[in-house]
Amino acid sequence: MSRIFITGSTDGLGRAAASVLIGEGHDVVLHARTLERAAALSGLALDAAAVVIGDLSSAAETRELADQVNNIGRMDAVIHNAGVFLEPSRSATADGHATTLAVNTLAPYMLTALIDRPDRLIYLSSGLHHAGAGSLRDIDWTGRQWNALQAYSESKLQVTALALTVARAWPEVLSNAVDPGRVPTKMGGPAAPDDLELGYLTQTWLAVSNDAAATVSGGYWYHRQRWEPAAEARDLAFQDQLTERLAARGTCQSR
DSSP: OOEEEESSOSSHHHHHHHHHHHHTTOEEEEEESSHHHHGGGTHHHHHSSEEEEOOTTOHHHHHHHHHHHHHHOOOSEEEEOOOOOOOSSOOBOTTSOBHHHIIIIIHHHHHHHHSOOOSEEEEEOOGGGGGOOOOGGGTTOSSSOOOHHHHHHHHHHHHHHHHHHHHHHOTTSEEEEEEOOSOSSTTTOTTOOSOHHHHHHHHHHHHHOOOTTTSOSSOEEETTEEEOOOHHHHOHHHHHHHHHHHHHHHOOOOO
8 A cells, every 4th residue: 555645636637546546545645726626526535545735836835735745644656747738828926937837847846855755756747848848048938928838848848857857866766757648638628539547547557556667767658658758858957957947946945
């Protein structure tokens, strides 16, 4: 039995992954953005180990969320599933960041640093990360005209690079990125062509399986197959520059 924390588990891939893991007998800590969103968990929450609350667009709430998780106890795995897709505008957060950067990149970075180090980390990427090549000088979109799709693609390149950075920095932790494909969730839309089940089962497999194929680190996965991520995500200089920029914005200390 493993203890697993899943961000963004009120619906979509996160909820599906949580349901599977709970069904297998694992202790799953669910996450909702607000108390109102937590109500949507309904019966799933009754079988979960706990439900934690925090808005990932807020640095203060993200820090508080990490405290809530640590107070429950050390996690065996953390699945960084939460994300936003096509934000219609830069829509700055209370901390002044673009919401896409705050939720998709900065929050996983902060939670990675602040949550007691687990054995396994899984970060939700996207095939669109291949289109995410962009200047880290304007990571927060303060100088460029807003482009929602490009911002999303860049955030997924960044979180893929983060997964590979953690794999390099923490060799004792299995850190991987997962592309679930374009699946029929609220984000993907009902006409999305990819297999929803394989989208979330890849996450759960990497979180708990003892199969030799699943107990590796530094991978980019699509439907339980290891694929090549964008070259920029693998570039050590890009990884280091990304970490520097996120550290300047997150101002958190690693555990």
